[in-house]
Amino acid sequence: DAMVIQNPRYQVTQFGKPVTLSCSQTLNHNVMYWYQQKSSQAPKLLFHYYDKDFNNEADTPDNFQSRRPNTSFCFLDIRSPGLGDAAMYLCATKGQGRGVDEGKLFFGSGTQLSVL
């Protein structure tokens, strides 16, 4: 019954080797977010898509890129991972409608990235 699905759950990459994390959703939500969470830190927004419009946070490093080929899928690309990029990466979605779900983000289980 998973609604926001992130693959893989655990990803190990080498220093400097490009890596892609994926997120898919069955909610048909128009907004998709990528958050980075390091241990004992607050989840930090990297960027989000409102439909096809990409919104980058001002302090997101250029090393992080994203693609959203359609409503259901969104990818996070880390072009040259450094040791400091080891973190949990959370994908979330939000619908446009009003009602009980207004304002809520729905999260996937996350991908734990390790950089060796």
Add this chain to the structure above:
Amino acid sequence: DQQVKQNSPSLSVQEGRISILNCDYTNSMFDYFLWYKKYPAEGPTFLISISSIKDKNEDGRFTVFLNKSAKHLSLHIVPSQPGDSAVYFCAASAVGGGSNYKLTFGKGTLLTVNP
């Protein structure tokens, strides 16, 4: 500069007692507040929210209180159960954000409910 602050990294309570988790914010534009619960190896799940036009919202054992003048909110869990043991994140947003709507999170508080 943290706009949402959860100053207690951890809290331990006995089963059946009240758990009170606190959150402070600095951005006066925030007008919608949420609490998320996170178990290990899972993503955050929505727990309860409150709009700035209210000062209290209740859902079963969970109540959120908002003090706008103090820029402070709290989550009360009564009675606490061992299954409530998790990390609780406070989050805030400006509802009128439109296409730029986003949640700003605190660092979280690890709640442990002891049997």
